[in-house]
Amino acid sequence: MECQISNPSPRGVFQAHAVKALAARTLRSYFESPTATVTLFVFYLLTGYLFAAPLFLVKIASLRGLIDFVPLLLAFLVPALTMGLLAEELKSGTFETLATLPLEDWDIVLGKYLGFAALHLVCIAGLIFYVLVLALCASPAGLDWGEMLGTLLGLALTGLAFGAIGIFTSSLGKNQVVAFVMAFLVCFVLFILGKTAGLLPGGLGSVVEYIGLDAHMDNLAKGVLDSRDLVYFASLVFTFLYLTVQRLQARRF
Amino acid sequence: MILAKNLTKRFGDRTVVDHINFDIPQGQVVGFLGPNGAGKTTTMRLLTAYLPADEGQAELAGLNVFNQPLAVRRRLGYLPEDNPLWEDLELTEALHFAGRLRGLTDDASRAARVRAVVKSCGLRREIGTKVGELSKGFRQRLGLAAAIIHDPEILILDEPTSGLDPNQVLEVRDLIYELRTHKTVLISTHILPEVTATCDRVIIINAGKIVADGTPADLAGDMADKNRLHVELKGPKDDIRRALAGLPGASQIVADEIEGSFIVESAAGADLREGVFRLAAHNDWPILSLRQERLSLEEIFRALTQNP
Numbered sequence: 276m277e278c279q280i281s282n283p284s285p286r287g288v289f290q291a292h293a294v295k296a297l298a299a300r301t302l303r304s305y306f307e308s309p310t311a312t313v314t315l316f317v318f319y320l321l322t323g324y325l326f327a328a329p330l331f332l333v334k335i336a337s338l339r340g341l342i343d344f345v346p347l348l349l350a351f352l353v354p355a356l357t358m359g360l361l362a363e364e365l366k367s368g369t370f371e372t373l374a375t376l377p378l379e380d381w382d383i384v385l386g387k388y389l390g391f392a393a394l395h396l397v398c399i400a401g402l403i404f405y406v407l408v409l410a411l412c413a414s415p416a417g418l419d420w421g422e423m424l425g426t427l428l429g430l431a432l433t434g435l436a437f438g439a440i441g442i443f444t445s446s447l448g449k450n451q452v453v454a455f456v457m458a459f460l461v462c463f464v465l466f467i468l469g470k471t472a473g474l475l476p477g478g479l480g481s482v483v484e485y486i487g488l489d490a491h492m493d494n495l496a497k498g499v500l501d502s503r504d505l506v507y508f509a510s511l512v513f514t515f516l517y518l519t520v521q522r523l524q525a526r527r528f
Numbered sequence: 529m530i531l532a533k534n535l536t537k538r539f540g541d542r543t544v545v546d547h548i549n550f551d552i553p554q555g556q557v558v559g560f561l562g563p564n565g566a567g568k569t570t571t572m573r574l575l576t577a578y579l580p581a582d583e584g585q586a587e588l589a590g591l592n593v594f595n596q597p598l599a600v601r602r603r604l605g606y607l608p609e610d611n612p613l614w615e616d617l618e619l620t621e622a623l624h625f626a627g628r629l630r631g632l633t634d635d636a637s638r639a640a641r642v643r644a645v646v647k648s649c650g651l652r653r654e655i656g657t658k659v660g661e662l663s664k665g666f667r668q669r670l671g672l673a674a675a676i677i678h679d680p681e682i683l684i685l686d687e688p689t690s691g692l693d694p695n696q697v698l699e700v701r702d703l704i705y706e707l708r709t710h711k712t713v714l715i716s717t718h719i720l721p722e723v724t725a726t727c728d729r730v731i732i733i734n735a736g737k738i739v740a741d742g743t744p745a746d747l748a749g750d751m752a753d754k755n756r757l758h759v760e761l762k763g764p765k766d767d768i769r770r771a772l773a774g775l776p777g778a779s780q781i782v783a784d785e786i787e788g789s790f791i792v793e794s795a796a797g798a799d800l801r802e803g804v805f806r807l808a809a810h811n812d813w814p815i816l817s818l819r820q821e822r823l824s825l826e827e828i829f830r831a832l833t834q835n836p
């Protein structure tokens with residue numbers, strides 16, 4: 276019986292086959308449990324309301340209502356999606372199975388994270404429906420496409436950053452509830468910092484402003500694509516994925 | 529194939545694995561025994577590079593475990609303690625998932641491997657069952673099937689038969705016995721008859737230190753303070769007794785009233801069986817039974833691991 280094993284990649288390079296298998300399994304288990312259904316339902320119910328209310332009541336064709344509230348909603352929903360990613364493997368002991376396969380801990384973390392990211396991006400992509408509604412309602416000239424796409428990009432990046440925070444707290448122990456609460460707290464702090472920045476004196480204020488979400492989100496929502504904002508989100512994602520890998524490598528659960 | 533050199537692991541200031549050494553050649557099946565908390569699982573976690581060692585080295589298939597963990601793990605099938613499984617998957621899905629993670633990316637060849645392990649592990653009638661709904665025996669077989677999906681050269685199994693009923697123990701034991709042909713196997717267990725039946729060699733660890741290493745027969749020989757030979761001959765009892773006492777090396781003759789036989793005691797390591805045969809042939813006393821008494825593995829285990 277011939278047994279074909281794909282080319283082993285050298286150390287330090289991702290094992291694409293395993294990352295793919297883990298991501299696919301993560302995504303599938305979201306849909307096979309009520310997790311994805313409940314999350315998508317809550318997400319579209321609330322965003323739908325936030326979108327529709329101003330549109331019909333005050334006839335404002337914008338995504339403004341979403342920008343203020345959706346990050347908070349994500350601070351709640353994303354940890355619910357990520358809390359089990361590693362905590363569950365640690366609890367059931369399957370982490371030991373994963374960690375003794377020919378994989379680096381980075382492969383495991385990345386595979387799990389990409390599975391989450393796929394569901395999150397599907398979620399955000401659904402918001403394009405609202406943009407299309409706006410395009411139909413408003414006069415085409417009145418619609419700022421840069422703002423629209425910037426907003427969607429901002430929300431997508433916010434969720435990706437929150438997801439990295441969530442997978443990190445999920446690596447801390449076997450308890451999913453603890454992972455959820457801690458991830459929510461960190462995400463909430465990022466959410467609230469930007470709003471308090473204005474109340475703080477000069478230097479401190481600008482630091483807090485940079486750490487908080489709002490300033491970056493606002494730039495994107497204006498349709499301004501600034502590399503500093505992209506670096507902000509990318510470094511959040513990388514930092515927390517890195518911390519997750521460090522945490523797993525310590526093997527103290 | 530499996531080499532440990534001064535392998536040591538500490539948790540805090542407790543040394544859980546204490547400078548252990550062994551070398552397991554290719555094709556050997558080794559039983560790894562020890563009381564609860566002796567350090568068996570920890571040793572296996574070191575050998576699979578799950579945990580880093582504090583001191584010492586380990587090699588699998590000639591590769592350094594701590595420098596080349598991925599290359600080592602490609603050649604290794606490992607069944608962790610308590611057989612953790614992905615409960616939400618269906619049985620064949622679980623095997624496909626294990627195969628994909630192992631780099632069996634080609635659908636056809638992976639499916640062939642899944643069929644092969646389903647067959648060799650006797651899982652066919654459970655196809656379609658969710659892992660979480662399997663009985664313990666079938667879970668154990670599935671764990672084993674997943675561990676051999678890539679046909680590894682080396683198997684490390686941490687208590688593959690724990691919690692099984694005697695029939696299942698026998699079946700899983702037979703399964704491991706069949707796997708052994710081309711593989712080097714290190715298997716920890718608390719079921720000692722299983723070791724006597726399947727293992728070429730036994731390593732006993734106590735409080736992190738290796739206290740015995742050898743074939744069950746060797747260990748019995750090393751441990752016994754004297755040699756006891758049970759002899760049953762057909763003939764006049766008194767003559768037999770006198771003749772046995774005259775055997776060179778025989779130190780004492782004890783009559784076993786129940787079996788109607790004699791026990792010939794001699795110094796440890798001596799073998800009087802040939803002498804008994806000649807004596808029987810010379811006197812024309814047919815040999816009804818002749819049995820060298822051995823310490824059982826249980827007795828050896830108890831003697832070596834009972835902490836004062």
Ligand SMILES: Nc1ncnc2c1ncn2[C@@H]1O[C@H](COP(=O)(O)OP(=O)(O)OP(=O)(O)O)[C@@H](O)[C@H]1O
Nearest residue numbers: 527539544562563564565566567568569570571609
């Ligand atoms: N992560 C850990 N942190 C601290 N101590 C640990 C850890 N893992 C194991 N130990 C300790 O190391 C010792 C050896 O444990 P190990 O699991 O290796 O024993 P074992 O021989 O497999 O026992 P059993 O037969 O019960 O499975 C135990 O006293 C245990 O409490």
Ligand SMILES: [Mg+2]
Nearest residue numbers: 568569570609
């Ligand atoms: Mg153990």
